[in-house]
Amino acid sequence: MKKSYTLLGVGLALSTLLGSCASSYRSIRPETLQYNFKETSPEDNLSISYVYDGLALRNNKKYVKRETRNAIKIVAVKIENNSATKISVGQDCRFMMGDRVLMPMEPQVAAKLIKQPVPIYLLYALLNFSVGGTQDPSGNVSGATFIPTGPFIAGGNMIVASSANANMHKELIGNNIMAKSIDPGQTAFGILCxxxxxxxxxKIVLNKVAIHKE
Structure with missing residues (x-):
């Protein structure tokens, strides 16, 4: 019995693989989000608004999965300084959840834990195809045209994943709220890991120590 191998089969195989392909990174951009949760500290004249699901809102599904798997929260925050004094968030403030003081992660550490793995896409190099051949009763295929699709699929996915990871790393570090200072009457947007x-x-509160004055 003869069996034809057509481009249709190739197309079906490729469509199956697409679900596990690398994905690009869509920036959270904290300053553009709508903040529905806000906590104010009247004593310190500070307020914080926050969004927990910034990665999900931007449809970063692969990063959301790794965020959950590693018990990490990438939080977009908006901090308003209504005091008469300039504050340095990392030095002068602490974040709390209920009565518990939080210890923010370094963004470099968070980025390393939630990044897409890149070397695994080398496995795609094995996925090559033969098109147009016929199979004899003994199972031997003849007349097929070999198409080395694997290396191209692998290379493309590795490039996409590496670029996405670099963009994610850049955003987490560039928007690190712990590294920001806020002048009196001003607002800062950032990311808290x-x-x-x-x-x-x-909630955000001031440490009971002397803070910056200018």
Whole structure:
């Protein structure tokens, strides 16, 4: 019995693979989000608004999966300084969830944990195809045209994943709220990286030490 191998089969195989392909990174851009949760500290004249699901809102599905798997929360925040004094977020403030003081992660560490793995896409190099051949009763195929699609698929996915990881790393570090200072009456947007399994209410308070004055 003869069996034809057509481009249709190739197309079906490729469509199956697409579900596990690398994905690009869509920036969170904290300053563009709508903040529905806000906590104010009247004593310190500070307020924080926050969004826990920034990665999900931007449809970064692969990063959301790794965020959940590693018990990490990538939180977009908006901090308003209504005091008469300039504050340095990392030095002068602490974040709390209920009565518990939070220890923010370094963005470099968070980025390393949630990044897409790149070397695994080398496996695509094995996925080559033969088109147009016929199979005899003994199972031998003849007359097929070999198409080395694997290396191209592997290379493309590795490039996409590497670029996406670089963009994610750049955004987490560039928007690190812990590295920002806020002048009196001003607002700062940024990203707070937490090692947490829950998405509880956040608040920001001043450390009871001398803070910056200009």
């Amino acid at each position: 937490l090692r947490e399994t829950t998405s509880g209410p956040l």
